[in-house]
Amino acid sequence: MVLVITQETFDEAVKENINEFGMSTDEAVEDAVKQFESQGVDLSNIIKDLMISKPGDTNTISSTVTELANFVKDKNTVKPEQYREKLEVLKNECDKGLEYRVFAGKEGAYQVIMDVMLKNDVNIELIKDCLKTLVALMTKQPDLLDDKGIQTMINFLDKQKDSEVQRFILKWIKECCVMHELNRQHIFEAAVLDHLKPLLEHASSAMLRDVLAVLRALVLDDDVRVEFGRSHEHARTIASDTLCSITVLLSKFKTDEPLMSDLMLTLSSLLVRNEFCKKVEDAGGLEMIKDVMITFHEKEKLAKQCFKLLKALAGNDEVKTHIIQKDFAPVITSTLNRHKNSVQIAASGLACIAAVTLRSPDNSKALFEAGVPEVIADCMKLHPEDVNVQKNASWAIRNMVSRSRYQNEKFLSFGVEKILQQNLKKFTACEYDIKSALRDLGCDVNLKEEWTGKGGKLTTQAKVK
Numbered sequence: 001m002v003l004v005i006t007q008e009t010f011d012e013a014v015k016e017n018i019n020e021f022g023m024s025t026d027e028a029v030e031d032a033v034k035q036f037e038s039q040g041v042d043l044s045n046i047i048k049d050l051m052i053s054k055p056g057d058t059n060t061i062s063s064t065v066t067e068l069a070n071f072v073k074d075k076n077t078v079k080p081e082q083y084r085e086k087l088e089v090l091k092n093e094c095d096k097g098l099e100y101r102v103f104a105g106k107e108g109a110y111q112v113i114m115d116v117m118l119k120n121d122v123n124i125e126l127i128k129d130c131l132k133t134l135v136a137l138m139t140k141q142p143d144l145l146d147d148k149g150i151q152t153m154i155n156f157l158d159k160q161k162d163s164e165v166q167r168f169i170l171k172w173i174k175e176c177c178v179m180h181e182l183n184r185q186h187i188f189e190a191a192v193l194d195h196l197k198p199l200l201e202h203a204s205s206a207m208l209r210d211v212l213a214v215l216r217a218l219v220l221d222d223d224v225r226v227e228f229g230r231s232h233e234h235a236r237t238i239a240s241d242t243l244c245s246i247t248v249l250l251s252k253f254k255t256d257e258p259l260m261s262d263l264m265l266t267l268s269s270l271l272v273r274n275e276f277c278k279k280v281e282d283a284g285g286l287e288m289i290k291d292v293m294i295t296f297h298e299k300e301k302l303a304k305q306c307f308k309l310l311k312a313l314a315g316n317d318e319v320k321t322h323i324i325q326k327d328f329a330p331v332i333t334s335t336l337n338r339h340k341n342s343v344q345i346a347a348s349g350l351a352c353i354a355a356v357t358l359r360s361p362d363n364s365k366a367l368f369e370a371g372v373p374e375v376i377a378d379c380m381k382l383h384p385e386d387v388n389v390q391k392n393a394s395w396a397i398r399n400m401v402s403r404s405r406y407q408n409e410k411f412l413s414f415g416v417e418k419i420l421q422q423n424l425k426k427f428t429a430c431e432y433d434i435k436s437a438l439r440d441l442g443c444d445v446n447l448k449e450e451w452t453g454k455g456g457k458l459t460t461q462a463k464v465k
Contacts, residue, residue, distance in 0.1 A: 003039065003040050003041045003042065004041065004042050004045070005036065005041055005043075005046070007046060007047060007103055007106070010032060010036070010043070010046045010048075013032040013035070013036070014028045014029055014032045015028075017031050017032060029048055033048060044098065044099065045098060045099050045102040046099050047099045047100055047103055048099075060089065060093055061090065061093050061100065061103055061104050061107055061109070062107050064086050064089050064090045064093070065090070065104065065107045065108055065109050065112050067086055068083070068086050068087070068090070068112045068113070068116060069108070069112050069115075071083060071086070071116070072112065072115045072116055072119060080120070080123055080125070080126050083116055083120065083126055083129070084125070084126060084129050087113070087116070087129045087130060087132075087133045088129065090104065090109060090113075090133055090136075090137075091129075091132055091133040091136045091137075094109075094133070094136040094137045094139075095136050098140055098141070101136070101137055101138075101139065101140070101141050102141060104137055105137065105141055105143075105144050109137055110134070110137060110138070110144040110149075113130050113133055113134055113137070114130075114134075114148060114149065114152070116130055117130035117131070117134075117152070118152065124162050124165060127156075127160070127165055128164055128165060128168060131165065131168035131169060131171075131172055132168060134172050135168065135171050135172050135175055138172070138175050138176060139175050140175075140178070140179070142175060142176045142177070142178060142179065142180040142183050143180065145176045145180075145183050147186075149176075150186055150187055150190050151190070153169055153172065153173055153187070153190075153192070154190050154191070154192060154195065156169045157169055157192070157195040157196075158195060163204065163207060166199075166207065167206065167207055167210050170207070170210035170211060170213070170214050171210060171213075173187060173192065173214050173217070174210070174213045174214050174217045177214070177217035177218055177220065178217055178220065178222070179220075179222050179223055180223055181221075181223035181225070181226040181229045181230075182223075182226070184217070184218055184220070184229075184230070184234070185230055187218070188218055188230075188234055188237075192214075192218075193237065193238060193241060193242075196211050196214060196215065196242075197241060197242060197245070199211045200242060200245045200246065200249070201245060205253060205256050205259050208249065208253075208259060208262075209258065209259055209262050212246075212262045212263065212265075212266045213262070215238055215242070215266055215269075215270070216265065216266055216269050218234050218238065219231045219234050219235040219238065219269050219270065232272055235269065235270050235272040236272055236273060238270055239270040239271070239272065239273070239276045239279075242270075243267070243270060243276055243279050243280060243283070244279065244283045246263060246266060246267055246270075247267065247280050247283035247284065247285045247288070248283060248284075249263055250263055250264075250285070250288035250289070250292070251284065251288055254288070254291060254292070254295070255295075257296060257299060257302060260292055260296070260302060260305075261301050261302050261305050264289070264292070264302075264305040264306060264308070264309045265305050265308070267280060267285070267309055267312075268305070268308045268309045268311075268312045271312040271313065271315065274315065274316050275316075277312070277313045277314075277315055277316035277319045278316055278318065278319060280313060280319075281313065281316075281319050281322060285313070286313070286319075286322060286323060286326050286328075287326070289306055289309060289310065290326065290327075290328060290331060292306055293306050293331050293335055294331065297334075297335065297338065298338075300339050300342050300344075300345055303335050303338075303339050303345050303349075304342075304344055304345050304348045306335070307332075307335075307336075307345070307348040307349045307351070307352040308348055308351075308352070310323060310328070310332070310352050310355075310356065311348070311351050311352040311355040311356075314352070314355040314356045314358070315355070317359075317360075320355070320356055320358075320360060320363065321360065321362070321363070323356055323363070324356065324360075324362065324363045324366045324367075328356075329363075329366040329367045329369070329370040329372075330370045332349070332352065332353065332356070332367065332370075332372070333367065333370040333371055333372045333375055335349070336349035336350075336353075336372075336375050336379070337375045337378070340375060340378050340379050340382060341382060343383050343386050343388075343389060346379040346382065346383055346386075346389045347386065347388040347389045347392050349379070350376065350379060350389065350392035350393050350395070350396045351392045351395070351396075353367060353372060353376070353396040353399075353400070354392060354395035354396040354398075354399050357396070357399040357400050358399045359399075359403070361403040361404050364399065364400045364401075364403065364404045364407070365404060367400065368400065368404070368407050368410070372400075373400070373407065373410045373411050373414060374414055376393055376396055376397060376400075376411075376414075376416070377411070377414035377415060377416050377419075379393060380393045380416060380419045381415075381419065384419070384422075385426075387427050387429070387430065390419075390423050390426075390427060390430070390434075391427070391430040391433055391434075393416075393437075394420065394423070394430065394433040394434045394436065394437040395433060395437075397411060397416060397420075397437040397440075397441065398433070398436045398437040398440050401440050401441060402440045405440075405442070408440075408441050408442050411441060412441060412443075416437075416441070417438065417441065417443050420434050420437055420438050420441075420443075421438070421443075435447060
């Protein structure tokens with residue numbers, strides 16, 4: 001169990017080191033850190049260079065929050081510039097790290113910023129500063145969000161037409177959804193999707209990236225505090241309403257590299273049902289993906305996203321067949337070969353090949369004729385210590401040869417048997433996958449029988465009444 005302490009406890013320990021042992025401030029902080037860490041205390045949320053208060057002094061965060069609160073009470077005599085100056089100070093403090101944001105949250109910064117924003121809701125520039133500060137405050141600290149904050153998000157998306165304000169609202173929503181399942185559910189239940197759908201049709205490229213980031217955040221499943229989330233339900237609802245619109249954007253913004261990456265990443269996260277894959281294909285998705293792979297053939301990030309999206313689409317057997325029928329085999333092979341030095345692309349490309357060839361000898365044949373066995377072997381040789389590359393390569397080989405044993409000789413000629421045998425010793429967690437590849441390659445492998453009966457006769461007894 002991880003131990004935690006308050007900021008006050010840490011500060012008291014530092015003061016004691018200074019007053020009782022005559023240490024300098026730096027020495028006192030260093031000693032306090034060592035002492036607490038030796039006791040197993042987690043200091044990630046503790047500000048270690050916080051100014052030690054002297055009589056009459058206060059730290060920057062506390063004093064700034066207090067001044068903003070006083071400004072709100074005395075609204076009529078406070079100028080917007082005064083608010084903006086203090087908000088900038090608070091934002092800069094929050095940008096220093098999570099420990100500063102946690103301390104600001106404990107000092108009541110969230111409620112004060114909300115009060116400033118709602119009591120000055122006609123001043124666009126001041127609203128922007130409030131939103132920027134909220135984003136800084138709540139990054140990796142979404143617990144601060146309350147019902148008033150969610151309602152403010154929805155109201156601003158509905159009424160504020162300034163594009164910058166809308167973008168800051170979207171960034172705020174996204175940060176509040178990351179690692180917080182209840183926030184995601186409450187924001188989704190507030191009908192945020194109804195306000196996001198129009199933006200998909202009319203927003204600029206920059207705003208579209210923020211909208212897509214929110215959509216992906218709403219389907220995350222990253223809150224360890226919750227046993228069961230609603231990521232699948234959210235993805236299903238979002239996909240039903242937006243898949244076609246998002247797919248069309250691939251053609252509309254086909255020269256915008258960053259947006260193309262976000263579009264494909266978002267599509268991949270929404271393909272949670274078989275029929276959604278067909279929906280993307282029917283909207284022209286396969287042709288657009290192929291164009292991206294050819295147009296941006298040198299871009300590693302886009303290559304990775306294309307492989308991930310193709311893997312997701314191959315979950316539908318009909319779409320999987322069409323992928324190869326649309327002559328993707330040479331494109332997949334050449335793209336993976338071009339970027340095989342990248343461990344991430346090697347892993348995602350091999351996973352894509354495994355998905356496209358699963359129970360599909362025709363697809364396997366097309367990739368085989370395109371020269372993919374040599375590329376698979378090259379990826380294994382280039383990344384011998386990466387478990388994901390080796391595991392995905394095992395899947396790809398197994399799926400390629402399981403119904404096409406004529407390919408065995410070609411794979412073996414590139415030395416994959418030796419690599420797989422070495423992987424058995426290095427990667428025990430994926431022993432089954434490696435042995436499956438060796439088995440289907442016709443190599444000697446010691447297969448372990450997972451379950452055996454004891455040979456006893458099964459009997460049943462009926463109760464006689």
